[in-house]
Amino acid sequence: DGGITQSPKYLFRKEGQNVTLSCEQNLNHDAMYWYRQDPGQGLRLIYYSQIVNDFQKGDIAEGYSVSREKKESFPLTVTSAQKNPTAFYLCASSIDTGVYNEQFFGPGTRLTVL
Amino acid sequence: DQQVKQNSPSLSVQEGRISILNCDYTNSMFDYFLWYKKYPAEGPTFLISISSIKDKNEDGRFTVFLNKSAKHLSLHIVPSQPGDSAVYFCAAGGSYIPTFGRGTSLIVHP
Numbered sequence: 538d539g540g541i542t543q544s545p546k547y548l549f550r551k552e553g554q555n556v557t558l559s560c561e562q563n564l565n566h567d568a569m570y571w572y573r574q575d576p577g578q579g580l581r582l583i584y585y586s587q588i589v590n591d592f593q594k595g596d597i598a599e600g601y602s603v604s605r606e607k608k609e610s611f612p613l614t615v616t617s618a619q620k621n622p623t624a625f626y627l628c629a630s631s632i633d634t635g636v637y638n639e640q641f642f643g644p645g646t647r648l649t650v651l
Numbered sequence: 652d653q654q655v656k657q658n659s660p661s662l663s664v665q666e667g668r669i670s671i672l673n674c675d676y677t678n679s680m681f682d683y684f685l686w687y688k689k690y691p692a693e694g695p696t697f698l699i700s701i702s703s704i705k706d707k708n709e710d711g712r713f714t715v716f717l718n719k720s721a722k723h724l725s726l727h728i729v730p731s732q733p734g735d736s737a738v739y740f741c742a743a744g745g746s747y748i749p750t751f752g753r754g755t756s757l758i759v760h761p
Binding site for chain 2: 541543570572577578579580581582585625627628629634635637639640641642643644645647
């Protein structure tokens with residue numbers, strides 16, 4: 538079964554701690570993305586990667602970091618510098634970054650900072 | 652500044668009737684438009700798309716209309732079913748990463 542997996546589904550962290558969200562895809566897609574969803578805000582792009590070992594900042598990259606060491610994996614680290622990290626995080630992938638290619642989304646991770 | 656706007660946060664429709672979800676965009680360079688559907692606590696799934704060379708695209712109960720001069724597109728769902736209750740996101744782009752609107756929550760009442 539091809540698709541995108543995100544883990545964990547729910548994540549709690551104490552203020553001041555870094556936390557890493559996992560995203561894995563077996564669709565053989567070159568492009569991967571991280572979005573954040575807040576109530577009434579839609580999907581806001583955090584980071585994206587067009588190819589292995591390359592990634593670019595999106596609209597709201599401050600306080601986040603990513604890596605793309607393998608084609609199938611694109612983990613997101615929420616650092617203590619992110620002022621309001623409680624949100625629903627979505628990972629997606631597509632054949633490439635062109636808009637003509639639909640994005641496939643994972644089930645999401647809900648992060649709560651206590 | 653929002654380049655893709657979904658001005659109705661929510662829409663309530665009776666089962667069997669038509670649902671019309673609207674989306675406006677400001678960037679005239681956008682030439683491809685997509686609709687995604689999202690259930691709570693799940694990731695969005697692709698629903699239907701349209702390129703700027705067309706003004707209509709149909710897929711079963713779902714039809715998207717594009718009015719380029721007005722920079723407006725709409726998603727029609729006929730007939731609406733309770734299982735269509737979800738948040739619908741409009742996305743638009745021009746050969747690069749699409750920009751998403753804020754979504755419209757559709758509730759279809761039995």
